[in-house]
Amino acid sequence: xxKLINKPEDVVKESLAGLGAAYPDLIKVNYDPNFVYRIxxxxxxxxxxxxxxxxxxxxxxxxxxxxGMLDAACPGxxxxxxxxxxxxxxxxxxxxxxxxxxxxxxxxxxxxxYEMAMxxxxxxxxxxxxxxxxxxxxxxxxxxxxxxxxxxxxxxxxKIVGAGAEAQYNLTxxxxxxxxxNLNGRSMGMALTSCITPAKGTTLFDIGENEIEFGIxxxxxxxxxxxxxxxxxxxxxxxxVSIIEDYGYNRVLREWDEGKNEWIDVELTDTxxxxxxxILAFVNGMGGTPxxxxxxxxxxxxxxxxKKGLKIIRNLVGNYxxxxxxxxxxxTLLKMDDELVKLWDASVKTPSFxx
Amino acid sequence: xxKLINKPEDVVKESLAGLGAAYPDLIKVNYDPNFVYRIxxxxxxxxxxxxxxxxxxxxxxxxxxxxGMLDAACPGxxxxxxxxxxxxxxxxxxxxxxxxxxxxxxxxxxxxxYEMAMxxxxxxxxxxxxxxxxxxxxxxxxxxxxxxxxxxxxxxxxKIVGAGAEAQYNLTxxxxxxxxxNLNGRSMGMALTSCITPAKGTTLFDIGENEIEFGIxxxxxxxxxxxxxxxxxxxxxxxxVSIIEDYGYNRVLREWDEGKNEWIDVELTDTxxxxxxxILAFVNGMGGTPxxxxxxxxxxxxxxxxKKGLKIIRNLVGNYxxxxxxxxxxxTLLKMDDELVKLWDASVKTPSFxx
Numbered sequence: 013x014x015k016l017i018n019k020p021e022d023v024v025k026e027s028l029a030g031l032g033a034a035y036p037d038l039i040k041v042n043y044d045p046n047f048v049y050r051i052x053x054x055x056x057x058x059x060x061x062x063x064x065x066x067x068x069x070x071x072x073x074x075x076x077x078x079x080g081m082l083d084a085a086c087p088g089x090x091x092x093x094x095x096x097x098x099x100x101x102x103x104x105x106x107x108x109x110x111x112x113x114x115x116x117x118x119x120x121x122x123x124x125x126y127e128m129a130m131x132x133x134x135x136x137x138x139x140x141x142x143x144x145x146x147x148x149x150x151x152x153x154x155x156x157x158x159x160x161x162x163x164x165x166x167x168x169x170x171k172i173v174g175a176g177a178e179a180q181y182n183l184t185x186x187x188x189x190x191x192x193x194n195l196n197g198r199s200m201g202m203a204l205t206s207c208i209t210p211a212k213g214t215t216l217f218d219i220g221e222n223e224i225e226f227g228i229x230x231x232x233x234x235x236x237x238x239x240x241x242x243x244x245x246x247x248x249x250x251x252x253v254s255i256i257e258d259y260g261y262n263r264v265l266r267e268w269d270e271g272k273n274e275w276i277d278v279e280l281t282d283t284x285x286x287x288x289x290x291i292l293a294f295v296n297g298m299g300g301t302p303x304x305x306x307x308x309x310x311x312x313x314x315x316x317x318x319k320k321g322l323k324i325i326r327n328l329v330g331n332y333x334x335x336x337x338x339x340x341x342x343x344t345l346l347k348m349d350d351e352l353v354k355l356w357d358a359s360v361k362t363p364s365f366x367x
Numbered sequence: 368x369x370k371l372i373n374k375p376e377d378v379v380k381e382s383l384a385g386l387g388a389a390y391p392d393l394i395k396v397n398y399d400p401n402f403v404y405r406i407x408x409x410x411x412x413x414x415x416x417x418x419x420x421x422x423x424x425x426x427x428x429x430x431x432x433x434x435g436m437l438d439a440a441c442p443g444x445x446x447x448x449x450x451x452x453x454x455x456x457x458x459x460x461x462x463x464x465x466x467x468x469x470x471x472x473x474x475x476x477x478x479x480x481y482e483m484a485m486x487x488x489x490x491x492x493x494x495x496x497x498x499x500x501x502x503x504x505x506x507x508x509x510x511x512x513x514x515x516x517x518x519x520x521x522x523x524x525x526k527i528v529g530a531g532a533e534a535q536y537n538l539t540x541x542x543x544x545x546x547x548x549n550l551n552g553r554s555m556g557m558a559l560t561s562c563i564t565p566a567k568g569t570t571l572f573d574i575g576e577n578e579i580e581f582g583i584x585x586x587x588x589x590x591x592x593x594x595x596x597x598x599x600x601x602x603x604x605x606x607x608v609s610i611i612e613d614y615g616y617n618r619v620l621r622e623w624d625e626g627k628n629e630w631i632d633v634e635l636t637d638t639x640x641x642x643x644x645x646i647l648a649f650v651n652g653m654g655g656t657p658x659x660x661x662x663x664x665x666x667x668x669x670x671x672x673x674k675k676g677l678k679i680i681r682n683l684v685g686n687y688x689x690x691x692x693x694x695x696x697x698x699t700l701l702k703m704d705d706e707l708v709k710l711w712d713a714s715v716k717t718p719s720f721x722x
Contacts, residue, residue, distance in 0.1 A: 017663055027663050
């Protein structure tokens with residue numbers, strides 16, 4: 013295993029220490045339990061937005077903490093859900109009395125630990141809500157997931173929901189906003205190569221010199237198909253068409269109901285993507301993908317969207333939700349409306365997002 | 368070879384097309400010859416700043432075009448110097464009459480082609496100056512270089528010189544500023560892995576499972592030493608100490624003298640890095656390095672600088688001057704003064720730099 017690390021067990025803490033040292037004007041790092049939080053939290057009158065997942069997907073989420081985005085991010089060990097005490101202690105530190113919105117990617121471990129954290133927070137008198145992100149159209153049920161996995165839309169949700177919180181949305185409004193983003197967003201990814209987690213020291217999965225994994229998960233979970241290597245244009249077309257033609261995924265997701273003081277099943281009617289819709293097109297690298305390759309994909313994606321009558325009004329291209337040094341990409345399309353555009357454009361200042 | 372590309376010969380043009388499609392509010396792309404330029408160029412009353420190098424180092428330089436940074440970037444084929452017609456046509460399009468500063472990384476092909484472009488531009492009545500960046504302390508004379516190679520300092524120079532141009536520095540002042548940045552900056556890099564250029568299709572060099580190349584060039588040029596794999600802290604210490612203890616590299620670099628209307632050899636007296644100096648610390652990934660690893664390096668670098676009495680007052684951490692999907696990192700230290708801090712902090716809006 014070749015990595016710029018010291019001991020595998022120190023990777024998360026040492027990288028957090030570096031992040032904290034690099035951005036002392038934006039964030040602070042708490043250890044044991046580990047979380048990154050805004051230097052100016054708690055912010056009076058503002059709902060706190062918290063997310064987190066296993067490490068190894070950077071800049072998601074630790075690079076998303078700061079003005080106009082997250083109040084706190086809770087990084088687990090590499091590819092391992094954060095523990096409830098991380099989410100609980102982060103909430104206690106950053107909430108201002110207006111409540112906390114937890115944005116949770118749909119992996120069983122994450123969902124379970126967030127629910128435990130929420131119950132603990134509620135018992136301490138903190139108002140909480142949760143929204144699950146499950147935007148990956150590749151497969152239903154996966155290695156670590158019941159239902160669909162949460163992937164690229166979570167990056168966009170962190171930006172837009174964070175802007176909503178900054179714009180004084182209350183907790184209910186923010187939960188509604190986040191739920192809309194999840195329903196409006198669809199993603200799919202593919203891998204050219206595997207990656208190596210520091211703890212395992214060997215590749216997560218085997219893949220041949222002329223193979224790609226189509227519909228990969230961000231922890232190397234199997235996708236839809238193992239295929240022969242294809243051109244960038246063919247891969248882009250397959251990903252884009254899979255996303256654009258996906259519709260009718262009505263599902264039930266668990267949310268905490270503040271009024272009833274209990275968990276409820278929320279029935280969600282899927283959004284469609286149609287000719288004439290305005291979209292944000294997000295081409296994401298899996299970590300080890302050179303930027304020019306992502307732009308080759310974006311070029312083809314723009315052409316496909318144009319042909320399908322989808323108008324790209326905003327975009328994001330880069331390595332944002334990664335799987336360590338994995339090579340490959342994912343595409344996320346988010347249907348936009350005036351509210352989402354306004355919040356996407358709102359200024360942001362975090363380690364990895366600044367405009 | 369596994370890459371998100373179509374035909375190897377189309378990589379540069381297709382990635383430029385994607386870049387242009389993604390940032391239509393900031394840049395335009397010219398083809399045959401290839402260059403990227405500011406959408407609002409030429410800008411009246413402002414010196415134009417142009418750079419460029421082989422492709423494969425993105426976001427350098429095509430991601431650096433826009434307000435407060437470059438007026439144009441000229442990307443050659445992958446790891447191949449741009450041709451004189453690229454630099455000439457870019458200058459003709461973006462210059463406003465106040466002159467053009469070419470920032471050139473010290474590789475023999477780049478230097479030769481920039482000199483030819485400058486002579487052609489002069490013959491067309493355009494005022495031009497050039498400053499060579501040769502900040503890599505690893506080796507003197509290399510596979511493609513006489514003297515030292517130009518690496519990480521070029522990223523910082525593009526930002527700071529671009530801000531100077533925006534602040535109405537004239538051509539002489541900008542050349543002086545760029546020369547100062549080159550003298551104040553020192554870099555060194557290392558690789559864990561090689562990379563594969565699309566045209567070659569196989570790794571640039573062989574490196575064993577337990578080996579690193581210490582002092583690597585950004586085109587895979589041999590470094591100082593082939594060493595056994597070491598910890599991130601050991602690697603950081605070796606890079607940082609090599610940089611900090613480097614001094615006394617007085618050299619002669621060629622510049623165009625506008626008054627004499629000829630090439631002159633400028634004798635440069637090296638700057639030292641001393642206890643108490645203020646610095647910008649830049650930890651750069653070679654392309655395929657996960658962000659957490661770069662922060663592990665930054666954490667150790669900050670500790671070393673602190674011990675040596677060097678005060679880090681600004682920093683940059685990320686994959687900025689890359690070698691495709693190579694894994695590894697480089698460190699650049701730039702001695703700062705009030706002028707450099709002010710220009711570094713000045714607002715910037717390019718595909719890859721926004722603040």
